[in-house]
Amino acid sequence: MAIRRGRGVAAINYPTGMNLGGDPTQALVHSTPTGNFMVTLSSVDLGQGMKQIMAQICAETIGVPTDRVVVDTADTDTGPHCMGTFASRGTHRAGNAVIQAAREARQVMLEVAAEELEVDARDLETDGQGNILVKGAPQKSISIFDVALSAHFKRGRSISGRGMFLIPRSYPEKETGAMKPSTCYAHACTVAEVEVDDETGEVTVLTVKNIFEIGRALNPKMVEQQLVGGSWMGISHALYETTEPYYPSRDHGGTDFNQYLMPGPGDLADTEIIVLERPSADGPYGAKGPGEMCANPQIPAVANAIFDAVGVRVDTLPITPERILRALKAEGTV
Amino acid sequence: MAKVPIQFTLNGSEKAEFVESGATLLNALRDKVGDTSPKGGCHQGTCGACSVIIDGELRLSCLTLAETCSGAAIITTAGLAEGGVLHPLQRAFLDAFASQCGFCTPGMIMAAKALLDHTPDPSREDVVEALSGNICRCTGYEPIIQAVLTAARSNSQNVA
Structure with a gap:
C-alpha cells in the first residue's frame, strides 16, 4: 500500500458551435440620437462576458470607443434570433452577426457624415475616439455625436444595421457518413x-x-x-x-x-x-x-x-x- | 399568522419591519428591506451565497430566523462601499477577475470580510478555510483566494 x-x-x-439543423444568430445595431450605439441580441450573458465582448466587436467595427456601445441581451421574445449561448458558440456566432450589423450601421453613419461634410463617403475614416475625418485632411471632421443628431433630426436617416450569421446544416454523405459539423x-x-x-x-x-x-x-x-x-x-x-x-x-x-x-x-x-x-x-x-x-x-x-x-x-x-x-x-x- | 415586529440596524441604518413568524433573515432582507445583495442559493445552509455579518460574526441568513435579529447590527455586501468608493475587498475582487456570473460574490465577500476583521494578515490556508463554506461554479476559486490576499495586503499598507 x-x-x-x-x-x-x-x-x-x-x-x-454545433450543427443540428443549422446554427444561426442574428443581431441588430442602431444609434441613439447622441451617437451611442445599441446592440440588440437574444444571446444571454450568464457571466461569461458576452456583453463586454459584443461591445468590443461593435465598437471596433463602427470605429467608436467601447464605452459608446450598449448591449441589450434582455429578451428572447422580442430580440433577434439566437440559438443560445452554449457549445462555445457565443463569441463566434453572435460576434460575426454583430460585425455584419455594425458594418451596415457604419455605412449609413459615413453617408450622413459625407452629406454634412460635402464629401464622398468613401473618403471618410473614423479615429476610434468618436470622430469622422476626411482621409488625408483630418482638420475636416465631424463628431459622431453631431452625425447622429443630423441623421435623427435633419436627414431622417436611421443609423442602423442588420446582422446574420448562419452555419448551414451539414448533411452526412450517404456513402461514407462524412459531414462537416x-x-x-x-x-x-x-x-x-x-x-x-x-x-x-x-x-x-x-x-x-x-x-x-x-x-x-x-x-x-x-x-x-x-x-x-x-x-x-x-x-x-x-x-x-x-x-x-x-x-x-x-x-x-x-x-x-x-x-x-x-x-x-x-x-x-x-x-x-x-x-x-x-x-x-x-x-x-x-x-x-x-x-x-x-x-x-x-x-x-x-x-x-x-x-x-x-x-x-x-x-x-x-x-x-x-x-x-x-x-x-x-x-x-x- | 401573526406578524412579528423586528428592529435592527442594516449597514448602520435603523430598520423596522413586520415579518411572518418563522421568516428567515434572508427573506426579510430581500423581500421586506429590499437589500438583495445576500443571495438565496440552496436555502439549506450549504452554499454560503446568503452570508451576512451579524454583530461581528459571519452568519448564514437563510438559516437565521429574522425574529432572532432584533437589536442586532447586520452588515451586507451592499453596505461596504462608502461614498461611491469601493471597499478594498470589492476593489480586489474586480481587479483579480474573481467574479464571473457573480451569484456567489456577495457571500464570498462577506466571508472574506469576516476573516479580515478577525485576522488582518491571513495566510493562504486561513483564506481557504474561511471560504470553504462558499460554493463557486465559475472561477475555480483561485482568483477569489488571490483577491482576498490582495485586499489583506492593501489593508495592512493603509494602516502602516
Whole structure:
C-alpha cells in the first residue's frame, strides 16, 4: 500500500458551435440620437462576458470607443434570433452577426457624415475616439455625436444595421457518413500530475498545465479567467461530479446540488494556463470559442495520469475512489 | 399568522419591519428591506451565497430566523462601499477577475470580510478555510483566494 504518483497527457480538438439543423444568430445595431450605439441580441450573458465582448466587436467595427456601445441581451421574445449561448458558440456566432450589423450601421453613419461634410463617403475614416475625418485632411471632421443628431433630426436617416450569421446544416454523405459539423476548431493540451492512494483510491491532482489555442483572445483577461475556471471544472468532471453518486438504487441518489460534489478552495491543483493565438479564418476578428472547450482536456489527462500511477484504466466518470479500488481489485494488484 | 415586529440596524441604518413568524433573515432582507445583495442559493445552509455579518460574526441568513435579529447590527455586501468608493475587498475582487456570473460574490465577500476583521494578515490556508463554506461554479476559486490576499495586503499598507 502506497501513495503512487503518475503523469498523464491529453489533447483535444473542439468544435465552436454545433450543427443540428443549422446554427444561426442574428443581431441588430442602431444609434441613439447622441451617437451611442445599441446592440440588440437574444444571446444571454450568464457571466461569461458576452456583453463586454459584443461591445468590443461593435465598437471596433463602427470605429467608436467601447464605452459608446450598449448591449441589450434582455429578451428572447422580442430580440433577434439566437440559438443560445452554449457549445462555445457565443463569441463566434453572435460576434460575426454583430460585425455584419455594425458594418451596415457604419455605412449609413459615413453617408450622413459625407452629406454634412460635402464629401464622398468613401473618403471618410473614423479615429476610434468618436470622430469622422476626411482621409488625408483630418482638420475636416465631424463628431459622431453631431452625425447622429443630423441623421435623427435633419436627414431622417436611421443609423442602423442588420446582422446574420448562419452555419448551414451539414448533411452526412450517404456513402461514407462524412459531414462537416463545425467550421472552426479550438485546440487544447493538458498535462496532469496526480497522486493516487492505492489503499483508499483517493486521487490528489498536484498540477495541471494547460495550453489552449483559442484563435484571437478578444479580451485576454476574460479569456484567462474563463480558462482558469474551466481547468478547475475539468478536474471536477474527472473526479467529482455526478448525479448518481450512490448505489445500488436511485433512491439513494442526491436530490439537490447540496449532494453534488465539487472540489472546494482547499482542493485546488497548481494550475498553469498558456494561451496560443492563431486567428481563425471565419471568426470575428479571428476569435474561436474558448468557453466549453476549456473544461475538457483535463478529463482524459487525469485518467491517463491515474493509469500511469496505479496501472488501471477507469473508463466511467467521475473516477471515484471506489471505481479505482474496484479496478485495482479486478487487476489483482491489491 | 401573526406578524412579528423586528428592529435592527442594516449597514448602520435603523430598520423596522413586520415579518411572518418563522421568516428567515434572508427573506426579510430581500423581500421586506429590499437589500438583495445576500443571495438565496440552496436555502439549506450549504452554499454560503446568503452570508451576512451579524454583530461581528459571519452568519448564514437563510438559516437565521429574522425574529432572532432584533437589536442586532447586520452588515451586507451592499453596505461596504462608502461614498461611491469601493471597499478594498470589492476593489480586489474586480481587479483579480474573481467574479464571473457573480451569484456567489456577495457571500464570498462577506466571508472574506469576516476573516479580515478577525485576522488582518491571513495566510493562504486561513483564506481557504474561511471560504470553504462558499460554493463557486465559475472561477475555480483561485482568483477569489488571490483577491482576498490582495485586499489583506492593501489593508495592512493603509494602516502602516
